Amino acid sequence: MKKGVLLVNLGSPDSPTPKDVKPYLDEFLMDERVIDAPKWLRTLLVRGIILQTRPKKSAKAYQKIWWEEGSPLIVISERFRDKVKSGLSLPVALGMRYGSMSIEKALGELQSKGVDEVLLVPLYPHYAMSSYETVVVKSLEVQQQKFPEMQVTTMPAFYKNPDYIKVLSDSIAEGLKDFDYDHILFSYHGIPERHIRKSDPTKFHCKIDGSCCKINSVAHHTCYRHQCYDTTDRVIEHMKLDESKVSSSFQSRLAGDPWLKPYTDFEFERLAKEGKRNLAVVTPAFVSDCLETLEEIAMEGQEQFEEAGGKHYKHIPCLNDSDAWVTLMVKWIRQWEADQSLPA
Template sequence: MPKGVLLVNLGSPDSPTAKDVKPYLDEFLMDERVIDVNPVLRNIIVRGIILNTRPKRSAEAYSKIWWEEGSPLIIISERFMEKVSQQTSLPIALGMRYGSMTIKNALQELKDKGVDEVLLVPLYPHYAMSSYETVVVKAMEVQQEYFPSMQLTTLPAFYSNPDYIKILSNSIAEGLKGFDYDHILFSYHGIPERHIKKSDPTRFHCQLNGACCKANSVAHHTCYRHQCYDTTELVIAQLGLPSDKVSTSFQSRLGSDPWLQPFTDHEFERLGKEGIERLAVITPAFVSDCLETLEEIAMEGKEQFVEAGGKDYIHVPCLNDRDDWASLMAQWINTWSTNQTLPEYNIQ
């Protein structure tokens, strides 16, 4: 059975203009796993309120980070795919969950090459309804509707895979080289607290109090909060970082419902006011730099920290198209191709 690989990342508007940002935001925010409320209410919130003001502001933010070649996330993802392709004999296609580079087009590309068994790779280290899960669900919907003879196998969340942690840690060590930090902040993308409880298969384990994350449970397989804190702890251990100089926070909240805390922007202010002068920020929820890392963290974050009293600030780049990261992905693909096994992570 001919095999192939589908890499899927978040996506991007086609240009940093309100005209192109609006339909992109519409598709993204109308996703029931992103804003998980009654469809009528979601339509009012998104199309009646958000899309009347946000496209212009988002377009301005995109214009700050846009490359001459196009969207940074798209370009980085394409470069990553090319490097992976050079290390495997399997055909690889790239799709995006939102935007014009659709999952359907990517699967058609593989189908045209004779592929009927696909390894689906959501390019998210952690499991969350609004990232990993929505990619898997969308791919399955498209496969069942348009490619019923195709088989999909999904790469599991790899946030604590030992090989991945080594590469992430190496990347962070290189980013920190020569920077005498006072503190390191691991900033992960935020999600509403209700998503944690909705993703809990036990329906009672996740209490969002910290203690539940330390008790071994099947719920950790789908608990974004646990997985983020676990990633931070694994990197601390791998690099021998002083734990009293490292903390974790969550960024990019939307609306007034409770979201995971502490909030990254509040941490910028707190750390600056408490006398932290040299701050390094890591964004491990993303494997590719994008609007949330390049503008929200690298630009706005620096301004917030300096205004609060900080002096020196760096954002350590995501893995992007690092050679070791591409080689690890190719290794996972080749292992799946030959013996059907997939990388494992260690649930604690």
């Protein structure tokens, strides 16, 4: 069998205009693993309410971060794909969960090169039903419907892999050079608390209060909250950071149901009012800089922190297409190619 690799990231509108943002948001928000309400209610919320105003607002946000080459997420992901491809003899394709760069197109590209055994790589370090899980489910759905002769192996969430922790830690250390921080905030993408409970295979372990994270459980394999805090703890240990100068929070949320806390925007204000003057912010839920990191954190976050009394603010970029991150991904793919082993 001929092997190939499918990298999958979130996706992006084709342009930072309401016309292109609207269908992108429609596909994203109508995903039952993003807004997990019954379809009739999801349709009412998304198409009857959210899409009436959100596309204009989101388009303005995209315009603030859009590059000359296009969407930062797309450009970075393409650069990453090209670098990974250059280190391998296997075909490597890039697809997006949402938007015009579809998973179907990427699998078709691999098929045209004779590939019938695919390593699916969701470009998310952590497991969440609204990110990692929806990529896997959509990819397998497309494969079974359009490419039934293909076999697919999925790379697991790699948040605790020692090599990944080293690459992430080294990237953070590089970002902290010449910045005299008095606090580091690890800001992870937020999800509704109910997603944690839905992803708990035991249906009783996750309490979302921290107590359950200290008890070893199969639930940790699919618990986004646990995996985020575990990532922070592992980086603290690897970098030998002062725990009193590090905390974690969750950004981006929709009104209504409770989402994971503490909220990042609240933390900007709290930290500034507690006397923190030099704040560094890391966004380890993403491997590629995107709207949520470049606009919400790098721009809005700085404004919020400084308005609350903070003085100096540093957003540390994601791994993007850094040589160390590319080298690690190539290493994992080569291991799979040679003996089917995957990072743990």
